[in-house]
Amino acid sequence: MAVLSVRGLTKKFGGFTAVDQVSFEVEQGEILGLLGPNGSGKSTTFNCIAGMLRPTAGSVRLDGQEIAGLTADAACRKGIGRTFQIPRPFRELSLLENAVLAAHFGAGGAISAAEAEARARDALALAQLPADGQVKGLGAAGLKKLELARALATKPKLLLADESLGGLDQGEMRQAADMLKRIRDQRGITIVWVEHIMGVLLSVVDRVVVLDHGAVIFSGTPGEAQRDERVAEVYLGPPETRAA
Ligand SMILES: Nc1ncnc2c1ncn2[C@@H]1O[C@H](COP(=O)(O)OP(=O)(O)OP(=O)(O)O)[C@@H](O)[C@H]1O
């Protein structure tokens, strides 16, 4: 059974349809790349799955159970961990304190202080951050790692990573991709990875879904995505306008 099954997901803001009848599934242990240009509805899709936004229509099932319309904290307790495109850590708290707070909101409900600290330390180690570090001084790549650590501290079965790797250089993007792969390989966590840049993502994900103007325009393997004319059009423009 699919870990995540999204059917006909639609989100309207007034008369504007940001997410339009989106359907896709993610199998246990898969890394799915959710791609699309700026404004195509990727983050809004995440927000509907993770309870930050209430879908206008459609179904979201986690392990077969309907979760559409749950609040964000309820979705988190069900096992959905997510990162935010724009990191907003508690800057006055240490890395460990940030992760401990996240752990308390996590899967399965109330846990002891000792258990929260253990989850937090494990998550920081997985994200390759020092438990005794501070938020101040973290660059773009470090803040992305802290987002991942906070999401991992909630012990998710499904990780929604809104990376949109702005601000990272080529080497840092590679590292971020390798980290997601490690999280899946070592912990068996199912991952949906949002990106607007195709490059490094295609070397790591098992399958790709591409959005344009809120609708799914492609679903298939990374190899198929690279050969698909509609995907090329969305990313590069119509053939006659592309540079030779
Ligand atoms: N709260 C909101 N109210 C009105 N419109 C919104 C709201 N949130 C998002 N939108 C609009 O919905 C569309 C999809 O936005 P979304 O943030 O999901 O795109 P995205 O694919 O994540 O883009 P990016 O790659 O830039 O992160 C955009 O046109 C955006 O302006």
Ligand SMILES: [Mg+2]
């Ligand atoms: Mg976004």
